[in-house]
Structure formats: C-alpha cells, structure tokens
Amino acid sequence: MSDTGPDATLIVGLHGVLARHPWIDRVSTEFDLEEDVFSLAVKRASAYAWSSTVLTDKPADNLWDHNDADGDWTQDGQVRQLAWLQSSLPRPLNTPGKRQRARRLPVLPVITVLSDALRRVGTVRLTGTHALVPLHRAGDARVELAEVADWFALADPSGAASLTVTVSAPPSADLGARAGGIRDAALDRTYGHLSVEPLKPAAAKTPGLAPPLAGAVQAEGLRRALAFRCEAREWSTDVAAWTTEVFADSVRAVTGLSGPVLLTVSADA
Numbered sequence: 001m002s003d004t005g006p007d008a009t010l011i012v013g014l015h016g017v018l019a020r021h022p023w024i025d026r027v028s029t030e031f032d033l034e035e036d037v038f039s040l041a042v043k044r045a046s047a048y049a050w051s052s053t054v055l056t057d058k059p060a061d062n063l064w065d066h067n068d069a070d071g072d073w074t075q076d077g078q079v080r081q082l083a084w085l086q087s088s089l090p091r092p093l094n095t096p097g098k099r100q101r102a103r104r105l106p107v108l109p110v111i112t113v114l115s116d117a118l119r120r121v122g123t124v125r126l127t128g129t130h131a132l133v134p135l136h137r138a139g140d141a142r143v144e145l146a147e148v149a150d151w152f153a154l155a156d157p158s159g160a161a162s163l164t165v166t167v168s169a170p171p172s173a174d175l176g177a178r179a180g181g182i183r184d185a186a187l188d189r190t191y192g193h194l195s196v197e198p199l200k201p202a203a204a205k206t207p208g209l210a211p212p213l214a215g216a217v218q219a220e221g222l223r224r225a226l227a228f229r230c231e232a233r234e235w236s237t238d239v240a241a242w243t244t245e246v247f248a249d250s251v252r253a254v255t256g257l258s259g260p261v262l263l264t265v266s267a268d269a
Contacts, residue, residue: 009134010087010106011084012084012085012107012114012129013085013129013214014081014111014114014115015081015128016125016126017078017124018075018080018118018123019124020073020122021123036070036071038066040116041113044116044117045066051065051087053066063103064088064106066087067086067087069084070083073121078210079208081213082118082124083118085113089137104245105138107244107245107248126236128206128240129237129240129244130265131262132218133244133262138248141248141249145246145249146188149190150193151238160231160232160233161239162230163266163267164228165263165266166204166226166266167224167225167226167261168264169222169225169257171225173225176201176225176226185249193233194230194243195230196229198226199227199229204224204227205266205268208266213264215262218260219262228247248261
C-alpha cells in the first residue's frame with residue numbers, strides 16, 4: 001500500500017531545449033496518437049518494469065506510483081521545464097520472515113524514463129534537473145554510490161562540465177551550519193570523480209533551470225540553504241541523477257533530516 005501523504009511524494013523535473021522531430025505531427029495524425037509526457041512516461045516505466053499501472057489482485061512492486069506529469073515543449077530555443085513527473089513512493093511489499101531494507105530513491109530510473117520520453121519526440125539539450133525528495137523514504141545509498149563512482153570516471157575529458165548544485169530545506173534544519181560535513185560526505189561518495197566547492201547560496205546562479213519548478217506547492221516553506229560548484233567529467237542525464245542522489249544521501253547521513261528537500265543541478269552556461 002502506498003503512503004500518499006506529501007512526505008511520500010517524489011517530484012523530478014528535466015530542463016533544457018527540445019527540438020521536436022519534424023515528422024512527429026505527421027506520424028501522430030497517421031496513427032491517431034496523442035502522446036504527452038505522462039503517457040510516454042507510463043509506457044516507458046512499464047517497459048523497464050519499474051512502475052506499472054496494471055491493476056491486479058497482487059499489488060505491483062513498483063518503485064513509484066504515477067500521480068501526474070507534464071512538460072513545456074515550446075519551440076523557441078529557450079530553456080524550458082521539458083518534463084516533470086510527480087509520484088508517490090510505495091512502501092516495499094512485505095515478505096514474511098524477511099526484514100525490509102529502505103529502498104534507494106529511484107532518481108535515476110525516473111530521470112531515465114523522462115529522458116527517454118523526450119528523446120522519443122525530439123532531440124534534447126539537457127541544461128538542468130530538479131528533484132523534491134522525501135528523505136525519510138531514502139535508504140542508505142553510500143555503498144551503492146561508491147560502487148558506481150568509477151563509471152563516471154570513464155568519460156571523455158573534453159566533455160568536462162561545471163555544475164551548480166543547490167539544496168533547499170526547512171529553515172529549522174540549519175543546513176548552513178553543516179555545509180562542511182555535507183561537502184565531505186559528497187566527496188566520500190564520489191571518490192574524487194566530482195569536485196565539490198561551497199558557494200554562497202544567495203549568489204548561486206542556475207541558468208539551466210526554468211522556474212517555476214514543478215512541486216512548488218509541495219516545496220512551500222523550503223528555503224535555499226546550500227550551494228556548491230561541482231566539476232564533473234561529463235554532463236548527461238546519468239550525471240544529473242548521480243549528483244542528485246549523492247547530495248540527497250549526504251544530507252540524509254549528515255543531518256538525519258526526514259522531511260522533503262529540494263535539490264537542483266544546473267549546468268553552467
């Protein structure tokens with residue numbers, strides 16, 4: 001059964017520039033298709049067996065349950081919020097005699113589904129991502145993040161990118177006082193394959209994002225508390241997802257914060 005309360009909500013958005021395939025309208029008319037972000041995301045999540053909308057007697061072991069999705073596909077060459085997905089994170093299915101470990105946040109699967117949906121209708125220049133994540137549903141991901149760190153070292157050095165990461169949380173969390181610990185935790189999880197340097201939160205620029213961000217209602221009360229300049233060996237949807245999860249897990253581990261936090265990753269122009 002899903003806990004559909006607001007603190008079980010995961011919202012992920014992809015930002016950038018989309019150039020729709022010139023044949024999309026013709027093919028959509030020919031086959032009577034009315035595809036949008038939501039329909040494409042549902043289909044793709046089902047193809048990966050990550051989330052199913054099929055009703056059966058036995059509950060599906062979904063990584064997430066779809067709530068809503070949309071996106072701005074305006075063809076003006078400007079950075080837009082191209083796709084966003086709102087979902088609720090179900091509790092893992094109970095297995096008799098087996099203790100359930102909290103799952104990792106499905107950030108990479110959701111970003112992959114949205115990215116696949118966008119690339120089905122056009123070519124995409126990704127400029128940023130944002131994620132509202134419920135930290136109390138986030139399992140300890142330190143080991144898994146360390147295991148995949150070398151994946152991101154295997155990249156063309158000419159594709160190195162500068163990223164700005166921001167973290168918004170309730171003011172009572174006092175994240176600013178723990179910035180050093182969160183930075184150290186992020187470095188531990190990336191094994192030197194992502195540099196992390198603090199920025200003044202108020203001065204951090206995020207040109208890769210197109211506000212207002214999906215999830216503004218759920219993020220009400222959160223305030224930008226941290227900002228970092230990161231150097232990655234490449235820029236991709238995988239790097240955006242990895243960076244998001246690294247900072248989510250670092251905040252979780254250092255602060256013990258259990259409420260939602262908003263994390264943004266913006267590629268510098």
